[in-house]
Amino acid sequence: MNRISNMQAVSVCVLFLIGSSLFMQNPGNQGADDWLSVLVAWIAYLPLLLLCGRLMKLCPAQDLIGILLKVMGPWLGRFVGMLYVFYAFLIGSMVLRNFGDFCQAVSYTDTPLLVPILMLGVLAIWAAYAGVEVLARTSAVLFVGVMLMFVVVSLLGLSAVKPHNLLPILEHGMLPVLKGGFTSFSLPFGETILLITVFSCISNIQRGSRPLLLGVGIAGFLSVYTSLRNTSILGSDIASSLYFPSYVAISRIHVGEFIQRIEGSSATVFLCALFIKVAVCLLLVSKGTAQIFNLKSYRSLVLQLGLLMIYLSTFVFSSLMQMIEAAGKYYPYFAFPFVAILPLVTWIVAEFRFGRGKRKKA
Structure with a gap:
């Protein structure tokens, strides 16, 4: 079995989570309080993050579909596994569409x-x-470049920041912030459950929850900071009306007449993150399908499923406007069972079947 280091796992986690969510408009955008919505979602997901770490300890060296088959049995496990394969397939298609719409x-x-x-x-x-x-390994290399670009752009952007654009805080109360947090909970933080496919290959699986916590922590910080930066540079009205606020915000950054038009760096970061996210989704779909149908190798499915994912992305939404609307109104409710309910049920069954037995042996 392939083995990866903790730092490589952190790199995959960060790039996977910042993916499209860091550069596209937040579907749950709440104007000047958008950063609060992201912060609420980040904090609210921490218990489920610990739950994912516990599942990996109860079922070591098992990926997501393997855990479902082991915990729920061959029939129910296959059914739930097929649901997760469809979920990952849809996410991969949506991310590909994000990139196509961005380029256009x-x-x-x-x-x-x-x-x-x-x-x-x-x-x-x-x-x-x-x-x-x-x-x-590819993620580890890209991660260094992405973080370097992020730090440089952040330092250069300090001159364009207007703190008064962040005011007033909680102008419309806490309820809109919680609604926006529910959206950010499902997209992107809830998608962390799919990363079990990668984290099952960590060399020291008993410490698999540590890189998972670190990766989500870094991604959460980057998401909150990016929301603060975009709002403070553009203002809440403009930032909430743009499809790609990060790209526009970075285009406003200039230092004298020498350093300007650096938004190409954000496009590079966008490409790197989306590449990793689509690859992880396709890997889960291919390996999951192979496990469900008892195939010897998943590699015979990668090309066919990848081409199907590309095909679906061309018509999954009719326009960028429809995608943003669907992501804000319908996607959080569609994704919630996959990111919260099913992991919780799986953990309860796993504790009952494997946790108690281990404690008795001890």
């Missing part, structure tokens, strides 16, 4: 939507076929 909106306006989607999709197919170890 900001630069390649006359390029067919399929072209950028196909380019990213082929890269994801290659990474998923190569396996977890190659994907993790």
Whole structure:
């Protein structure tokens, strides 16, 4: 079995979570209080994060579908596993569509939507076929570049920050913040459950929850900071009306007449994060399908499933506007069973079947 280090796992986790959510408009945007919604979602997900770590300890060296088969049995486990395969397949398609819409909106306006989607999709197919170890090593390299760009852009952006744009805080009360937090809870933090497929390959699986906590912690900080930066630079009205507020906010940054037009760095970060996210989703879909149908190797499925994911992304939404609307109104309720209810039920059954037995042996 492929083994990865804790730092490589953290890299995958951070890039997976910041994916599209860090650069696209937050579907639960609450104006000047958007950063509070992200903060609430980040804190609210911590108990479920510990639950994921506990599941990995109860079922060591098992990926998500393997845990479901072990805990729920072959029949129910396969059924729930198929639901998660569909969930990951849909997320991968949506992320590919994010990239296609981004390219059409900001630069390649006359390029067919399929072209950028196909380019990213082929890269994801290659990474998923190569396996977890190659994907993790690639993430570790990209992570260094992404964090370096993030720090440089943040320092350069200090001159464009206008703190008064963050006021007033809680103008409309706490309820809108909680509603926005529910959306951010499902997208992106709830998607962490899919990362068990990668974290099951950590060298020291008994400490698998530590890199998971660190990765979500870094991703949460980056998300809160990005929301604060975008609102403080653009203002709440403009930031909430844009599809890609980070790209526009960074385009406003300039130091004298020398350093300006650095928004290309955000596009690079966007591409790196989306590449890892799509590859992880495709890896889970391929490995999960192979486990459900008792196939010897998942690699024979990667190309076909990857091409299907690319195909679905071209019509999963009719427009960028429809995607933002669906992500804010319907997606949180669709995703909640996958990110909260099913993991909680799985943990309860796993504790009953394996936790008590281990304590008795001890």
